[in-house]
Every structure is written in C-alpha cells, then in structure tokens.
Amino acid sequence: MDFLLSNTTSASISHHKLLTRSKLQNIFFFNFVIDYCQICTLSDSIQGTRHRFDQFGGLTLKAMPEEKALTVTNGSSNNKTAHVLTMAGSDSGAGAGIQADLKTCAARGVYCSTVITAVTAQNTIGVQDVSVLPEESVAAQLKAVLSDMHVDVVKTGMLPSTAMVKILHDSLKQFPVQALVVDPVMVSTSGHVLAGSSILETFRQDLLPMADIVTPNLKEASVLLGGLQLETVTDMRLAAKSLHDMGPRNVLVKGGDLPSSSDAVDIFFNGKDFYELRSSRIQTRNTHGTGCTMASCIAAELAKGSSMLSAVKLAKRYVETALEYSKSINIGNGPQGPFDHIFKLKRRNPSRLQLFDPSDLFLYAVTDSGMNKKWGRPITDAVKAAIEGGATIVQLREKDAETGDFLEAAKACLEICRAHNIPLLINDRIDIAMACDADGVHVGQSDMPVKTVRALLGPEKIIGVSCKTPEHALKAWADGADYIGSGGVFPTNTKANNRTIGLDGLEAVCLASKLPVVAIGGINLSNARSVMELGVVNLEGVAVVSALFDRDCVVAETKKLNALLTDTVAKVGSEMVCNK
Numbered sequence: 001m002d003f004l005l006s007n008t009t010s011a012s013i014s015h016h017k018l019l020t021r022s023k024l025q026n027i028f029f030f031n032f033v034i035d036y037c038q039i040c041t042l043s044d045s046i047q048g049t050r051h052r053f054d055q056f057g058g059l060t061l062k063a064m065p066e067e068k069a070l071t072v073t074n075g076s077s078n079n080k081t082a083h084v085l086t087m088a089g090s091d092s093g094a095g096a097g098i099q100a101d102l103k104t105c106a107a108r109g110v111y112c113s114t115v116i117t118a119v120t121a122q123n124t125i126g127v128q129d130v131s132v133l134p135e136e137s138v139a140a141q142l143k144a145v146l147s148d149m150h151v152d153v154v155k156t157g158m159l160p161s162t163a164m165v166k167i168l169h170d171s172l173k174q175f176p177v178q179a180l181v182v183d184p185v186m187v188s189t190s191g192h193v194l195a196g197s198s199i200l201e202t203f204r205q206d207l208l209p210m211a212d213i214v215t216p217n218l219k220e221a222s223v224l225l226g227g228l229q230l231e232t233v234t235d236m237r238l239a240a241k242s243l244h245d246m247g248p249r250n251v252l253v254k255g256g257d258l259p260s261s262s263d264a265v266d267i268f269f270n271g272k273d274f275y276e277l278r279s280s281r282i283q284t285r286n287t288h289g290t291g292c293t294m295a296s297c298i299a300a301e302l303a304k305g306s307s308m309l310s311a312v313k314l315a316k317r318y319v320e321t322a323l324e325y326s327k328s329i330n331i332g333n334g335p336q337g338p339f340d341h342i343f344k345l346k347r348r349n350p351s352r353l354q355l356f357d358p359s360d361l362f363l364y365a366v367t368d369s370g371m372n373k374k375w376g377r378p379i380t381d382a383v384k385a386a387i388e389g390g391a392t393i394v395q396l397r398e399k400d401a402e403t404g405d406f407l408e409a410a411k412a413c414l415e416i417c418r419a420h421n422i423p424l425l426i427n428d429r430i431d432i433a434m435a436c437d438a439d440g441v442h443v444g445q446s447d448m449p450v451k452t453v454r455a456l457l458g459p460e461k462i463i464g465v466s467c468k469t470p471e472h473a474l475k476a477w478a479d480g481a482d483y484i485g486s487g488g489v490f491p492t493n494t495k496a497n498n499r500t501i502g503l504d505g506l507e508a509v510c511l512a513s514k515l516p517v518v519a520i521g522g523i524n525l526s527n528a529r530s531v532m533e534l535g536v537v538n539l540e541g542v543a544v545v546s547a548l549f550d551r552d553c554v555v556a557e558t559k560k561l562n563a564l565l566t567d568t569v570a571k572v573g574s575e576m577v578c579n580k
C-alpha cells in the first residue's frame with residue numbers, strides 16, 4: 001500500500017588519521033560520498049520495538065502508553081522531562097554531530113545527554129582530523145547517563161568501531177529505552193570516512209536489527225545494500241524494503257539528492273506501508289548537519305510521545321524550516337555551511353513550540369460571529385468549548401467583526417489555544433494574524449494569494465487554502481500552502497453561493513493533492529462518517545461550523561463528532577486508498 005504525503009541528510013570513521021577524498025574513493029569501491037548531514041531516521045510507532053529487540057538479543061523495552069502522546073506538551077509528559085541520549089561524534093564546526101543533536105533537542109524542548117564516540121576537527125571545508133575515543137570511555141559515558149537518568153530515546157550517529165555497536169547493545173540490554181533511532185553515518189560531506197568498510201557488516205548484522213528506525217541517505221542506503229544503484233523513487237522503495245529485511249522496524253530512505261526529482265522525496269517504510277514524503281528543495285549552501293538534525297529531531301519527537309510517522313513528518317518540517325530561515329547566514333569559507341537550529345530565538349514572539357502536524361486537521365472548529373451572536377456566546381467561550389470537546393485546530397472566521405474587535409478577540413482566543421497547544425488560524429485577515437502572531441491563516445481562491453501570504457508570514461506559519469479542483473490542489477502545493485480545505489462537500493447555509501463538490505469532488509482533490517486535506521461544507525453527525533469512509537490517506541479530518549456552533553451545547557456536539565470520527569478512522573484505518 002502506498003501513501004503520498006507532503007512536506008529531508010550524515011557522516012563517518014577512521015581510527016585516528018584521515019583519508020584524502022581520492023584515496024577514499026579508491027578504497028571505497030562502493031563509489032559513494034555521503035552527505036554528512038543528510039541522514040534521517042524514521043521509525044513507525046513505538047509499539048513492536050520490544051519484539052525486535054528481543055529478537056536481537058533479549059533486550060526488553062519499556063512500553064510507551066498511547067496516552068502519552070495526548071498528554072505531552074512542550075517536551076514533558078507525566079511530569080517527566082522528555083530525554084534523548086545521543087551517541088555520536090563531536091563536530092568542532094558545530095554544524096553536525098553531537099552539537100547539532102544538542103541544538104535540535106533544545107529547539108524542540110527536549111533534554112539531551114551525550115555520549116561522544118569520536119572528536120572530529122572539521123569546518124565548512126572538510127574534516128581535518130578524527131580521534132576515536134577509547135571504547136572504555138564510550139562504555140563509561142553510556143553507563144554514567146543510563147544508570148542515573150531516565151532516557152526515553154537513544155539516537156546514534158557516528159559509531160566508529162564494531163566494539164561500540166556491541167557496547168551500545170549491552171548498555172541497552174541493561175538499561176532499556178523506548179526507542180533507538182539509528183543514523184547510519186559513514187562518510188562526511190567532504191568525503192571523509194567516518195565509519196570504515198569493516199564496520200559495514202556490523203551495521204547490517206547487529207545495529208540495524210536493534211533500530212526502531214534507520215535513516216540512510218541515498219548513498220548510505222546504496223552502501224548498506226552492497227552498492228545498489230538508487231536513481232529513482234522506485235529504486236528507493238526497493239531499497240527501503242531490502243533494508244527493512246535486515247531488521248529495523250522502520251526505514252527512511254532520504255532522497256534529498258535524487259537527480260530524477262525536483263522535490264526532496266523521502267521514502268518511509270514500516271514493513272507494511274510505503275509513505276512518500278515530499279517537500280520542495282530549498283536552495284541553500286547551508287545544509288551541513290541536516291542528517292544529524294533530522295534524526296535527532298525524530299528522536300526528540302518520539303521522546304515527547306509522538307508516533308513514528310508524526311515524528312518523521314515533524315522532523316522533515318523542522319529541517320526545512322531551519323534551512324529556510326538560515327539561507328542568508330554565512331559561516332565559514334567552505335562549500336557547505338551550517339544552519340541555525342535555534343531559529344526560533346530570532347522570533348520576536350516565540351509561539352507554539354510545535355510545528356504544523358497534518359493530524360491537527362482531524363476536527364477543525366471554524367467559528368462564526370453570527371452564530372455566536374445568535375446563541376449569546378462570547379467567542380472565547382465558543383473556542384474554549386470546542387477545545388474542551390476535542391477540537392484539534394481552531395479557525396476564527398469572523399466575517400462581520402470590526403477590525404479592532406476582531407484583533408482583541410483573536411488575542412484572547414490565542415491565549416486559550418496556546419494553553420491547550422491547539423493551533424489557531426485566522427480566516428482571510430492576514431493583518432489580524434500578523435498583529436496577534438496567530439499560528440496561521442486560511443485563505444480562499446479569491447483572497448490574498450498563497451505565495452504572497454507565505455512571503456508575509458514566513459516559513460513557519462500554517463497556511464490553508466480552499467480548493468475545489470485538482471488544479472487548485474496542485475497550485476496550492478506549488479505556492480507553499482500547508483493544507484487544503486476542500487468543499488463544500490455538502491450543501492451549506494453558512495457560506496452563501498458556495499458550489500457543492502460532493503464526495504466525488506473531494507476525493508478528486510485528495511487524490512491529486514500532495515498536501516493534507518480537510519473536508520468542509522455541511523458536515524455534521526449524520527454525514528461525517530461518509531466523508532472519512534472515503535479512506536483517502538491524505539484526508540485528515542473535517543472542518544465544521546454550524547454542526548458545532550449553531551448548537552446549544554458546543555462541548556457536547558464537539559465530543560460527539562470527535563467520537564464518531566475516531567471510530568470511523570479506526571475502522572477505515574488499514575484500508576486507506578493511496579494517492580500518487
């Protein structure tokens with residue numbers, strides 16, 4: 001089964017001294033040069049990890065309750081601090097390795113401890129020296145952290161010797177964790193070998209079977225598969241499948257440098273389903289460290305309780321956003337510069353720590369000033385009630401409000417939404433969204449063009465756009481939207497003269513779309529099931545106005561709709577239709 005989703009990085013070893021690039025290429029018959037920072041790791045849901053670790057060597061893992069995902073905000077769950085331990089090499093230039101991992105976890109609100117396997121001297125020109133740490137030191141570092149601190153997820157980068165893989169295995173056996181993210185770092189971008197050919201077999205035999213997710217880039221995947229040529233998305237799928245056969249629970253093959261695609265395409269395979277994750281390529285010199293960053297971001301999101309797929313999608317988005325923000329920075333004189341992981345520090349008003357997660361579209365509550373007036377409800381009460389009932393995202397659609405009143409209402413609603421970690425979007429009014437620092441906007445085909453909105457709001461804000469046709473959907477993707485609102489699916493009284501597209505129209509938009517879609521228009525308790533039963537993988541949820549707000553009790557109606565959607569999705573779940 002295939003899934004197409006919208007919305008991409010690595011390093012290596014030598015005991016002591018370096019190899020020049022030409023030597024490296026001769027010695028390394030695989031003819032690969034791995035982008036030091038282009039390895040990412042994906043893993044599916046945490047469940048099942050126990051089984052695989054048991055297979056490898058009797059390791060047992062702590063179960064991660066599903067509810068954790070619901071209770072976590074900003075890196076903490078159950079009063080515990082989400083914690084990632086990174087076992088990797090130090091990069092003196094601080095773009096990759098341990099330093100990238102620390103910054104990524106900090107940016108994602110997760111504590112990060114470190115086990116240093118090697119100290120590299122490197123900069124934007126290349127790697128000048130590698131000192132591998134003594135194995136006893138690595139073992140002692142692991143023991144020091146794991147015996148004392150609660151670690152949720154271990155992420156590995158540069159593992160320069162087979163002994164270190166064994167040490168990792170033994171440590172995890174003694175101190176189980178919830179997940180292991182393996183970034184199979186082998187060679188630096190500049191061509192420096194960071195994990196020699198002698199370790200390849202250990203990676204295949206021992207490391208991969210331990211991993212919840214392994215995140216090779218094209219060259220690493222090729223090397224792990226004995227030099228297999230990877231030139232197309234089809235090749236990437238075959239590679240993901242073959243790597244999965246080596247034992248990791250999930251595989252993410254990163255196609256950031258796939259020549260045959262203008263998008264950055266990654267293939268995620270969980271042993272059952274393939275997911276094609278796409279984003280547009282960001283033109284920048286500052287890509288050093290993207291692999292490490294992607295893997296540590298996945299680890300951080302897992303530590304906070306995300307499912308594997310959500311963690312991967314968020315990590316891809318985080319890397320993209322950081323790259324976009326860092327285009328203009330200029331560090332070092334070499335060909336590949338580092339980027340800014342803590343881009344949020346540049347923001348005047350840091351907002352939600354969380355990036356857009358398409359599953360937020362599950363139950364989209366859209367307010368209506370007329371309905372609130374009719375029921376005598378302040379907008380803040382309407383928003384609170386929808387959130388209490390289980391709305392996962394809120395849009396303020398206040399068509400009749402005066403600008404000043406709208407802004408005040410938006411600020412008050414934003415405070416409520418932030419307290420519950422629910423994204424708040426503004427309908428039509430980019431000015432209001434900017435003035436209150438809302439999480440994003442929703443615009444229609446005749447509102448401000450998406451490209452202009454993106455230029456005004458920057459890469460981090462969520463932009464939704466209304467689409468009635470496959471052509472609209474393709475343009476929405478090209479223009480930089482994050483999601484599509486498609487409808488009216490059914491006739492509605494809420495929006496005048498709105499053309500109904502029906503379930504067929506909705507399905508056509510979903511199948512053509514590289515973006516996640518939310519259905520809108522006349523959706524209520526009696527027909528929501530038929531919408532979600534379309535079972536198209538990128539149809540994430542429903543957006544509703546009257547079925548929530550033109551009712552006496554908003555909390556009760558939202559709860560009922562939430563229960564119905566949850567039930568339907570659970571039933572439809574495994575029979576999703578793919579889009580291409």
Ligand SMILES: Cc1ncc(COP(=O)(O)OP(=O)(O)O)c(N)n1
Nearest residue numbers: 428442443444445466485486520543
């Ligand atoms: C989630 C969502 N989808 C579609 C719309 C409609 O937006 P638009 O076409 O701009 O119409 P108005 O809402 O402005 O009347 C929406 N608001 N939200």
Ligand SMILES: Cc1ncsc1CCOP(=O)(O)O
Nearest residue numbers: 488492494521522544545546
């Ligand atoms: C804003 C909008 N866009 C397409 S249909 C619609 C109205 C949705 O309202 P309701 O859920 O009450 O039908």
Ligand SMILES: [Mg+2]
Nearest residue numbers: 428443444447
């Ligand atoms: Mg509009």
